[in-house]
Amino acid sequence: MSDSDNLIKLLQSKSKLVAMLAPSFPIMYDPKTIVSKLKNIGFSKVVEVSVGAKETNRQAVEILKNNPHTRFITSPCASFVRYMRVKHPDMMHYLAMEIDSPMVATAKIVKAKWPDHQPVFIGPCLVKKLEASEDHPDLNILVLTYKELDSTLQQLVTSNQQLVANSSFDLFESSTRIYPIDGGLTDSSGARNLLSPEEIRVVSGYKNCESSIKEFEQNKKIRLLDILFCDNGCINGPGITSSLPIEERKHKIIDYSK
Ligand code: SF4
Numbered sequence: 020m021s022d023s024d025n026l027i028k029l030l031q032s033k034s035k036l037v038a039m040l041a042p043s044f045p046i047m048y049d050p051k052t053i054v055s056k057l058k059n060i061g062f063s064k065v066v067e068v069s070v071g072a073k074e075t076n077r078q079a080v081e082i083l084k085n086n087p088h089t090r091f092i093t094s095p096c097a098s099f100v101r102y103m104r105v106k107h108p109d110m111m112h113y114l115a116m117e118i119d120s121p122m123v124a125t126a127k128i129v130k131a132k133w134p135d136h137q138p139v140f141i142g143p144c145l146v147k148k149l150e151a152s153e154d155h156p157d158l159n160i161l162v163l164t165y166k167e168l169d170s171t172l173q174q175l176v177t178s179n180q181q182l183v184a185n186s187s188f189d190l191f192e193s194s195t196r197i198y199p200i201d202g203g204l205t206d207s208s209g210a211r212n213l214l215s216p217e218e219i220r221v222v223s224g225y226k227n228c229e230s231s232i233k234e235f236e237q238n239k240k241i242r243l244l245d246i247l248f249c250d251n252g253c254i255n256g257p258g259i260t261s262s263l264p265i266e267e268r269k270h271k272i273i274d275y276s277k
Pocket residue numbers: 095096097098099143144145146147247248249252253255256257
């Protein structure tokens with residue numbers, strides 16, 4: 020059974036569900052109507068994952084502030100974490116696994132606020148399914164890509180259905196809406212106020228992973244390696260079905276963050 024089928028089953032059984040929309044969602048959906056659409060098909064709550072990204076930032080900045088000599092590699096990218104586990108197990112101690120990814124931080128916030136609800140992450144990433152099932156099974160997060168949400172919406176939304184008007188997010192956060200663009204963590208966390216340019220590296224794209232890990236290993240001045248596996252970040256994730264070029268995707272994210 021696909022995760023889209025799993026979601027349909029949960030919705031039809033009237034389970035209490037919270038949709039957690041990844042910060043790349045404006046590339047795929049109109050921010051003015053997507054919340055209504057999700058509530059119409061049966062979600063009780065709809066929240067922005069940028070809420071959890073703020074907590075991710077808080078944890079990252081705390082480490083940098085409290086440990087002036089610490090050097091670390093960011094861990095929100097589920098593919099990069101798996102790459103390190105396979106290719107560089109000897110460097111896993113640099114990966115800041117104690118920092119919650121935005122998905123995990125949001126699920127924890129959701130669980131604390133609505134303990135009887137199940138979190139459903141909707142985003143651009145297939146590998147988040149593994150992060151949820153392998154690394155955080157206790158949070159019971161159902162993970163769907165936008166592609167899979169589209170399939171769910173096609174099956175459940177009828178053309179004559181009236182949308183709940185002006186539905187707004189139950190939890191939202193504008194300061195971290197740039198997260199899916201490469202460097203989003205560095206740029207939204209305040210890390211640039213704590214570290215000098217020589218101490219920061221922002222990298223995206225699987226082809227650049229190996230060289231940046233080598234550079235991080237050799238250049239001890241680098242304290243923060245902010246890295247994402249997809250070129251240009253999550254705005255180019257495999258679960259996005261959009262013909263928009265990267266620059267337009269970036270504009271959509273930046274416009275929504277204002
Ligand atoms: S950069 Fe790509 S692989 Fe990494 S979390 Fe984002 S969408 Fe997933």
